[in-house]
Amino acid sequence: MDKTGFDHLPLEWVRAFEAAARLGSFTAAAQETSLTQSAISQRIGHLEARLGTQLFVRQARRITLTADGEAWLPHVQAALVGLRDSTEALFGVSRNRLTISASGSINELWLVPRLEQLAEVSGAQITLSTMVVASGDTKDDAAVRIRYGSGDWPVAYAVPLYEERLSPVVAPALLGRGAWQTLPRLSVSGPRPSWRRWCAQTDTSTTPVSHLRFDSFCAGLAAARAGQGVLLASLPLVQAELDAGRLVRVADEVLRHHETYWLLGAKERLSRRQWRQLSGCLVDGTA
């Protein structure tokens, strides 16, 4: 037998076998792999056909390894572990540092609350990198970025984080102080629609009221929390504040906006699976 070449047994099938064997369930293996139960079932079906043996006994509501499967598993695991460990050691890739670059507000209001779940799901060590607003799009080394825009991103992986919906909110303490329209208006510089748009769309009287301007959503939010006025807030971002009762909405109307934050992934640095895990965890309505 010549020593050249390793025969072509699709290794993704082997991976599916390992996961199913270890977890004792196709469904569980599917979850771990970010695939569907159907995919696992088929992979293993193919594997068995190619190998010419049953690897699993399909019992009701559970599967068991056959003798063949039992015999094969340790070797498969050894190979997979060896590969994973050496790769990790040399390149620090496998389940290692994942840097997410985003604005301070997104970091604080969107990522931090989801950090725990994210770390758990991805198994990675997460680093949040605050984007420097002034520096534009300096090439950072983050594999994942969050940017505001309308979606024409030149990257392969891109998904809107949430649907931008704006509505006025105030600290509960201010509720008794007469009509909210008369309160000082807090606004945040940036790309989001302004009070001007709000008034135009909802026929709110444009009575001149005092304004306070902030350069970050977080700052404006802090002011609102402190009872300094009414903030035209991004509802998804302040959901936690609303839930906690630190802020309350004062109008039913909602101002929508076509621009929003996008989750952007560097395709060459992320596997399909990693991307799915990330977006599943971070995108509104997916998790």
Next chain:
Amino acid sequence: MDKTGFDHLPLEWVRAFEAAARLGSFTAAAQETSLTQSAISQRIGHLEARLGTQLFVRQARRITLTADGEAWLPHVQAALVGLRDSTEALFGVSRNRLTISASGSINELWLVPRLEQLAEVSGAQITLSTMVVASGDTKDDAAVRIRYGSGDWPVAYAVPLYEERLSPVVAPALLGRGAWQTLPRLSVSGPRPSWRRWCAQTDTSTTPVSHLRFDSFCAGLAAARAGQGVLLASLPLVQAELDAGRLVRVADEVLRHHETYWLLGAKERLSRRQWRQLSGCLVDGTA
């Protein structure tokens, strides 16, 4: 770090790396893998992007492993070897027995002459299984079969072996014995066009001449070789005889036929790569 899961580094890329590293050339790796140079180049490009390092130094007309590549290679090989060996030991799959089922004539006239190359290319231990004509299509365990027909096969892998072209041939010794049309006609029972068709198509006089009938092409061929008459032979099958001068053609006309032998592969038992190697070796005009 949880012990669950092996991160998703596409293992086919790793295989490409191993082959290229071992062979010292992308082109050579492509050949071994039955892929194109382009495919190998891309796989390794992706791998490097994902890993975040160069694995090879691209020099003119050759490649060299970088330090990273050098360090990684042994681990990769260990994993791949472990997997291959255990799989082979348990299931005897990898580069093992390959049974080809065909008629006696095809075995003798088509497969045997190509056996050596086939064994070398596929790295498999080949078994030729003579199909029993009488038994119809009994399910044999051969992963590869050769059958006569017009191509409507219910298998995924199917390719015509050659284009059927018939023409009269005789042993050289008979050439002096007057017009070949007056020689006894040898014919083979079976699906191929008969002398009748030949005469109709070429306006050969249908002068009644003596006939000898055989139940296999091989038998008829032997008779022709022995100078017992003129055989309406399948040219691709007797090419070797013609080349060796044991038979000669007596007419320029060629009778074509839409039916021919097909190479059929059981998709679930053959990898794409194996199939390509086989068909590349066995199909006329490919090798």
Next chain:
DNA sequence: GCGTAGGCATAAATTCAAATTATCCTTTTT
């Protein structure tokens, strides 16, 4: 005993990653 839920298999349809094709570029050889 039935009904329901959990888990795998299967068919059909879709998706998208990966392969091929076709050039281009660079370097070595004659």
Next chain:
DNA sequence: AAAAAGGATAATTTGAATTTATGCCTACGC
């Protein structure tokens, strides 16, 4: 110089693998 060898790259095509949508079976609850 011209040709050959080997690799990179862009564009296109292909087809394998995934998903979606069911179906089926069995254990378990009531």
